[in-house]
Amino acid sequence: MQNTLGIVSSSHLTLRATVPKAIPIGGQRRHYRHFLEKVFSLTAVCGDLLVVVLGFVIAYWVRLASGWIPEYNAGIIQVSFVSYWKLIFLGWAIVFVGMLRENLYRYEFVHSPRKMVAKFLGVLSVSMMIFLGLSLVAKTEPPISRLFVFCAAVVIFVIFCGWRLILSRVVRSHFFNEKLRRHLLIVGWSKHAARIRALAESRTKSIWHYVGWLGARTSHPALVEKEYLGSLAELKDVLHAREIDVVLVADMEMSAENVADVADMCEREHVDFRLVPRSFEVLVSGLHASSIGNVPVLGVEALHLQEISNQIIKRGVDIIGGGVGLLLSVPIIAVCGTLVYLESPGSIFYRQVRTGINGQRFKMLKIRSMKPDAEADGAQWAQKDDPRRLRIGAFLRKWNLDELPQFWNVLNGDMSLVGPRPERPELIEQFKYKIPHYNARHTCKPGMTGWAQVNGWRGNTDLEERIRHDIWYVENWSLWLDFKIMALTFVKQENAY
Numbered sequence: 001m002q003n004t005l006g007i008v009s010s011s012h013l014t015l016r017a018t019v020p021k022a023i024p025i026g027g028q029r030r031h032y033r034h035f036l037e038k039v040f041s042l043t044a045v046c047g048d049l050l051v052v053v054l055g056f057v058i059a060y061w062v063r064l065a066s067g068w069i070p071e072y073n074a075g076i077i078q079v080s081f082v083s084y085w086k087l088i089f090l091g092w093a094i095v096f097v098g099m100l101r102e103n104l105y106r107y108e109f110v111h112s113p114r115k116m117v118a119k120f121l122g123v124l125s126v127s128m129m130i131f132l133g134l135s136l137v138a139k140t141e142p143p144i145s146r147l148f149v150f151c152a153a154v155v156i157f158v159i160f161c162g163w164r165l166i167l168s169r170v171v172r173s174h175f176f177n178e179k180l181r182r183h184l185l186i187v188g189w190s191k192h193a194a195r196i197r198a199l200a201e202s203r204t205k206s207i208w209h210y211v212g213w214l215g216a217r218t219s220h221p222a223l224v225e226k227e228y229l230g231s232l233a234e235l236k237d238v239l240h241a242r243e244i245d246v247v248l249v250a251d252m253e254m255s256a257e258n259v260a261d262v263a264d265m266c267e268r269e270h271v272d273f274r275l276v277p278r279s280f281e282v283l284v285s286g287l288h289a290s291s292i293g294n295v296p297v298l299g300v301e302a303l304h305l306q307e308i309s310n311q312i313i314k315r316g317v318d319i320i321g322g323g324v325g326l327l328l329s330v331p332i333i334a335v336c337g338t339l340v341y342l343e344s345p346g347s348i349f350y351r352q353v354r355t356g357i358n359g360q361r362f363k364m365l366k367i368r369s370m371k372p373d374a375e376a377d378g379a380q381w382a383q384k385d386d387p388r389r390l391r392i393g394a395f396l397r398k399w400n401l402d403e404l405p406q407f408w409n410v411l412n413g414d415m416s417l418v419g420p421r422p423e424r425p426e427l428i429e430q431f432k433y434k435i436p437h438y439n440a441r442h443t444c445k446p447g448m449t450g451w452a453q454v455n456g457w458r459g460n461t462d463l464e465e466r467i468r469h470d471i472w473y474v475e476n477w478s479l480w481l482d483f484k485i486m487a488l489t490f491v492k493q494e495n496a497y
Contacts, residue, residue, distance in 0.1 A: 055156030118478030188251020354422035369393030419447025
């Protein structure tokens with residue numbers, strides 16, 4: 001992303017001197033951005049319609065016309081495409097309704113398809129089960145082939161991902177990205193504002209263009225001094241001068257009256273208003289507006305990992321991955337276990353009580369990497385160059401080989417392949433009172449590896465950063481994110497000791 005500091009660094013006096021008093025908000029850039037967003041969203045709709053139909057047609061040819069599945073040809077090869085088109089139309093309608101229901105045509109999904117791919121996988125899985133179930137209950141004629149449904153799901157998913165990736169590349173190209181970025185103004189400086197600023201400036205193809213901030217100049221880092229655009233009283237002038245698209249109130253101490261004034265100004269000037277909720281510093285992706293009687297309320301509702309469809313998908317991946325992982329790791333476990341025993345006779349495996357989902361306790365398996373009396377003085381974290389560690393243990397821990405027996409914990413349902421790392425109960429008793437929102441990480445199963453670990457937050461490192469990464473994972477879970485973390489586990493060894 002082009003650095004915006006060169007624009008923002010002009011002095012506050014210069015800004016006020018150059019701001020006309022009556023510039024109509026929503027200028028040409030804003031209208032052009034809205035137009036492009038609609039064009040790309042409609043393009044996504046039309047492309048998806050064709051992709052789903054094409055997927056079903058290709059699946060029909062593969063299953064019923066190509067002769068690639070000869071053992072079934074005798075009874076089904078004679079089914080003509082004309083007699084099958086009604087079933088194809090039914091399947092197409094079910095899939096597309098599911099995509100509309102999950103709102104896969106928001107510009108955010110068109111711009112960056114990672115979250116969208118995971119959502120679409122869930123939509124496609126549920127839609128195909130509904131399609132097959134309806135055809136069986138209604139006893140359609142001709143009868144539907146289960147292999148046809150499976151082929152259609154695979155083909156549609158592959159073509160869909162390729163098509164959306166191409167569309168995303170076009171949207172994220174320099175030509176369009178510069179015109180589609182949303183100008184973001186932050187009101188009030190806080191740790192939340194700092195994170196948003198860092199996020200907007202760290203991604204070269206972000207949909208956000210951080211313009212600067214305004215509010216009370218009470219306390220803020222010198223770093224953002226040059227990004228200061230004025231006091232709250234000058235909000236309207238800044239909205240006009242910078243053609244702001246979104247105003248985000250990040251000041252947790254701002255009075256309700258001032259917040260209402262900002263929201264009112266944004267409404268009058270046709271600017272999107274966002275607020276960092278002061279009562280919810282975590283799990284904000286689960287915040288939804290609802291009502292009790294006629295009173296509007298905000299509450300944390302189900303997160304992605306609490307949806308039954310996502311739980312089924314994640315558990316399926318765990319069973320397949322856990323089974324394959326355990327089979328492949330048996331020889332490695334045998335070799336490592338032998339080396340451990342030769343260096344330090346005793347039990348090869350180490351069973352340790354950990355805390356899992358909803359605070360449930362279980363015994364986690366590891367290949368022993370330390371001396372038998374390593375925790376004679378109580379639970380403690382491993383340190384760099386830990387004297388309790390075996391020589392072979394350093395190698396095992398660096399490459400995560402001591403964690404291989406946990407594939408059994410995954411198959412047993414105590415753990416997942418990916419999730420926050422499970423902690424000792426006695427350590428949790430200390431942390432949950434000292435670290436805000438610590439127990440939020442227990443809303444999902446612990447994992448063999450996790451987002452915090454692949455980012456280097458493991459062992460004796462900053463607990464707050466580790467928890468923040470764990471909570472981010474809980475809020476932003478997707479199947480794609482799980483696969484990404486699994487891949488990074490093999491190349492990230494920072495703080496593995």
